[in-house]
Amino acid sequence: MASFFSDPWALAAVGIAVPAVLMGKFLVTRFFTLPHSEPEPSPKRAVPGEEDEVFVLYQGKQSIAGPSGSLSIFCLKVETFLRVAKIPFSVKGALPSTAPKGKIPFAKHGSTTTCDSHYMLEYLLNTFSKEGTSREHAESTRKGDAAGMLGDLALPGTMDARQLAVAKAIEVVIEHRLYYNGMMLRWGHDDGFAKITKIFFGAVPAIIKPFILRMVRRNVWDTMRAQGVATHHVSDVDRREIEDWDTVATLFETSGTPFLGGDAPCPQDCTLFAALDSLLNTPFPSKAKDHVIAKHPALVEYADAFRARFFPDAGPVDMAVRRESKLVML
Structure with a gap:
């Protein structure tokens, strides 16, 4: 046994074999192993007697x-x-x-x-x-x-059938197109990621921060690549995001009602407000933000009124944050 540990060739072989085995196991688990079981179906409603729980x-x-x-x-x-x-x-x-x-x-x-x-x-x-x-x-x-x-x-x-169809179409555009465009500009582009780093990773010790940031950003890139958005130049992502907001604005403005649900907000209004507030009132560089502010004042008024009514504790809109995208253009 002692001669084995004193043999440099044996130690070199072990040094190569062990990482190779571990890497092989990781690759098989990561890319070729199917889930052990099907996910449980989502619960439809509360357990009887628990409706009053918070x-x-x-x-x-x-x-x-x-x-x-x-x-x-x-x-x-x-x-x-x-x-x-x-x-x-x-x-x-x-x-x-x-x-x-x-x-x-x-x-x-x-x-x-x-x-x-x-x-x-x-x-x-x-x-x-x-x-x-x-x-x-x-x-x-x-x-x-x-x-x-x-x-x-x-x-x-x-809601009538047309109202519901328009509301759901807007929700699909937001959750399956605009969301990933925004993810690309926040996590994929260096200006956006610099802000993400300050928000999420400010407390991470400096000695390990580069490794953590690289790992997290790589995982996000994998998601964006799987969706297809990471395969495009940032200028193409910008253009597509603007086009999608134009589509949302047209559907909203031609409805002729204050909300997607008519005179009162429906569930899809919650999605539209969330997307607009995330676009308008967070400090990330975005040409789409400037475009919506300049070309679609009805959407801006909708978002501001929605925020004032249902989030009074949030305070007034920070106009400096809203204008920030003009200071750091992509």
């Missing part, structure tokens, strides 16, 4: 300027829904690594855990309104709510 929303880092406790449009979407629907809730901080499905937001309501903002809203509608997510009825179970309303929220059953 709904706890777990979300990420405090925003610099946004009204919510997170820079994520999905976290802000859920919190906005809770405020508009007047559902009692509390907010707690969390990291993706602590989430049941590896992503935030997630929520706990009594003994029930829900993940993904879409299924959270579905769960809340099913729990707190007779209508749920269907269009068969327009009633609420809560005492004091008007017919077709949940707090100040217009239930989907009050």
